[in-house]
Amino acid sequence: MGIIKDAYSLYIRDMLIFKKNWKTSVARSIIFPLTLILLLGNLGTTVNHAPIAVVNLAQNPEAMELISDLNSVSALQIYAMTNQQQAMQMLANGYVISVVVIPQGFSRYGQIYIYTDVSSPIASQEADAAIEQVAAGFGARTSIYNRGVAINTNYVYGAGSNYKSFLIAGIVIMVAAFGSMWSGGFTLITDRQLGNLKAFMATPVHKLSILLGKITYGISQSMINGMLALAIGLLYGGTIASGYAGLVPIIWFAFLSALGFSGVATALGTRINKIEVYSLIGMAITLPLWILSGAFLPTSTLPRFMQPFSTYNPMTYAVDAVRDVMLKGVLPLSTLIYYSALLIGFAAVTIAISLILFKNVNPV
Amino acid sequence: MAEYAIEIDHLTKKFGDFTAVNDISLKIEKGEIFGLLGPNGAGKSTTINMLLGLIEPTSGTIIVEGKDIRKKLNEIKQDIGLVMQETIVEPELTAEQNLRLFGRLYHMSEEEIEKKIPFLLELAGLTEFRHAYAGTFSGGMKRRLETVKSLIHDPKILVLDEPTTGLDIQNRTKVWDLIRKINKEKEVTVLMTTQYLEEADEMCNRIAIIDHGKIVALGTPTELKHKIGKNVVVEVATSRQWLDKVAEILKKITGEKVTTSGDRASIAISGDAVKKTEQIMNELSRNKIPINGISMHEPTLDDVFLKLTGTSLRDTASQEGFASRREMLMRRR
Missing domain, CATH: 3.30.70.920 (Lrp/AsnC effector binding domain/regulation of amino acid metabolism (RAM) domain)
Known part of the structure; x- marks a missing residue:
């Protein structure tokens, strides 16, 4: 218990320092997500009246309702069709960028098929996003927990949904994960440089407490950063498909990412004496992981040889889970458990390494 | 009751091929102000670091208040207050927060800490700066705060590693007064390292002159000066x-x-x-x-030092940058 209490005292110390400089700290932590969301979040947002062919094979009231919903979206220009071949021809000729097929026997729990012209990526992606939103809303009218209308999209590019939400999910996780790189591990080095580490180790405080204090501080910073990024994203037009309840899994996965990376950060901090070297190594670790996690683009768009790296990248799962919540509005329990277990395993390994390295850390 | 505050016996510390501390033996009596005098890189800080359990001796023993450092390090840490060479009060915390943090790290109760804070600030002459951030303090104020911070847990021994390095004369005198006051009124044994002759002469009851990791002379300032003969x-x-x-x-x-x-x-x-x-x-x-x-x-202590080591302490000051860099490199190994 003493170890926890000491860790808490050291955590309070770091938080007091944070509180004193909260303006700069907050400014620093929002500038990154803000820039990314402003710059990249605007991709493809100007699509208006994207031409879409809707093939109504069902010819029932539900199908008519869905078409009228689609019609009410200004981003889309709907061409109602009854012949799929004809519609596909229009797609091939470039008259429409997507074909939506409502199959026979369509119901509120049914499926639709989307065929998308990949050669106009941004427009088609936005169009798909609009279609999916309508489809999701269509299902949601009956029950909130309903998966809505299942969508079978045939596209290569884009997440097939609101790119902003897609991007925000990636950024929130990344900011949360890498926030600990620039707080917990970073202050471990500055504390060593300033002699604080030596001063702490001259007190009866257990070394473990010092490390725990840094890890919890790193996590707090990460969570603050992650939540700020989420707030910016939502203010800027991102949406959480599952509503406010979705915040719980988002925070959970942000937390797990922060946990794992504070292990990485403190492990680096135990052995690196120079901030410059730490920054360099930190960048070299975080940037590839970020890209490989599919934060910007779906991992399916990565070159084939890179895809295994994305499979073994713990961030991929956190991003994926948050994206499920924000875009699909649903995260199956089995996925939640599986992804959580992966991330907890990652955190356990990094923190264990950090503990081992910290055991004989050099205070000076 | 232990006879001595600190007993150091055949203490050696090697960093690779470099011997930082070479077979040092010392007995520091209770209640005295003992000085380790020597140029930068002589092994003073290494000795202090071993005393605090921050680095392990290569060989030799250290007994603090009758307790062996290898067995009862945590109890020893409660007996020692440390003032480090680098002024390390946290600039982003207030005077009060700085003291409170260390009170907690020494496992004092909140009531004890709150009772102690005004007393220590008074001692350091910083009462009116209780809620001011330490970053706004002058070098001397920081050093005084750092000094009383090390007293929060009522240590029996105060260890000061170059307590006045980088301070001007006026602030140096204030820190000296504070150390004397602590030594006298609180009956705290003081072990200080210094590279300043005047400081050693002025402050210390006994001095060990240390050079290249070895003690070259030990005695009261007067005894040492008589060594010149x-x-x-x-x-x-x-x-x-x-x-x-x-x-x-x-x-x-x-x-x-x-x-x-x-x-x-x-x-x-x-x-x-x-x-x-x-x-x-x-x-x-x-x-x-x-x-x-x-x-x-x-004869001054510098003459003694010159006679014993063949170099003047005044001259080594000019090599300070080089020596401390060497010391750091050695420590990093």
């Missing part, structure tokens, strides 16, 4: 190209061993110093050797 030191300042010539003349007239350092040649003599100095001056002018000054003074 002579009562007057004559020092001639000249320019470097004349130094050898001056040394030759000094040697010829007095027959004593001449020590040179920088642009000065000095010699310790007994007997009629005035007469000998007159002879020296005559001889110098006869040889047309330009000099910048000549002085006679009682």
Whole structure:
């Protein structure tokens, strides 16, 4: 218990320092997500009246309702069709960028098929996003927990949904994960440089407490950063498909990412004496992981040889889970458990390494 | 009850091939102010770091208040208050928050801490700065806060690693007064390292002169000065190209061993110093050797240091940058 209490005292110390400089700290932590969301979040947002062919094979009231919903979206220009071949021809000729097929026997729990012209990526992606939103809303009218209308999209590019939400999910996780790189591990080095580490180790405080204090501080910073990024994203037009309840899994996965990376950060901090070297190594670790996690683009768009790296990248799962919540509005329990277990395993390994390295850390 | 505050026995610390501390033995009595005097890189900080369990000795034992450091380190840590070479009060915390943090790290109850804070601030003369951020303090104020911070848990021994390095004379005197007050009123044993002769002379009951990891002399300042064995030191300042010539003349007239350092040649003599100095001056002018000054003074600790190590502490100060860098490199290994 003493170890926890000491860790808490050291955590309070770091938080007091944070509180004193909260303006700069907050400014620093929002500038990154803000820039990314402003710059990249605007991709493809100007699509208006994207031409879409809707093939109504069902010819029932539900199908008519869905078409009228689609019609009410200004981003889309709907061409109602009854012949799929004809519609596909229009797609091939470039008259429409997507074909939506409502199959026979369509119901509120049914499926639709989307065929998308990949050669106009941004427009088609936005169009798909609009279609999916309508489809999701269509299902949601009956029950909130309903998966809505299942969508079978045939596209290569884009997440097939609101790119902003897609991007925000990636950024929130990344900011949360890498926030600990620039707080917990970073202050471990500055504390060593300033002699604080030596001063702490001259007190009866257990070394473990010092490390725990840094890890919890790193996590707090990460969570603050992650939540700020989420707030910016939502203010800027991102949406959480599952509503406010979705915040719980988002925070959970942000937390797990922060946990794992504070292990990485403190492990680096135990052995690196120079901030410059730490920054360099930190960048070299975080940037590839970020890209490989599919934060910007779906991992399916990565070159084939890179895809295994994305499979073994713990961030991929956190991003994926948050994206499920924000875009699909649903995260199956089995996925939640599986992804959580992966991330907890990652955190356990990094923190264990950090503990081992910290055991004989050099205070000076 | 232990007889001594600190007993160091055959203590050695090696960093690779470099021996930072070489077979040091010391007994520090309770209630005294003991000084470790030596240039940068002499092994003072390494000794202190071993005393606090921050680095492990290569060999030898350290007993603090009758407790072996290898067995009862945590109890020893409660007995020692540390003031480090680097001023490390946290600039982003207030004076009060700085003290409170360390009270907690020494496992004091919140009530004890709150009772102690005003008392310590008073002692440091910082009562009105209780809620001010330490970053706004002057160097001397920071050092005073750092000093009383190390007293929060009522240690029996106060360890100060170069407590006044980088302070101006006025602030230095204030820190000295504070240390004396702590030593006297709170009956705290003080172990301090310093590279300043005046500081060692002024503050310490006993001094160990340490150079290249070895203790070269140990005793009260007066005892050490008597080690010179002579009562007057004559020092001639000249320019470097004349130094050898001056040394030759000094040697010829007095027959004593001449020590040179920088642009000065000095010699310790007994007997009629005035007469000998007159002879020296005559001889110098006869040889047309330009000099910048000549002085006679009682032996100082620097003369002792010079005699024992062949270098002057004043000169090593100019190599400070180099020495501390070397020390750091060694420590990093």
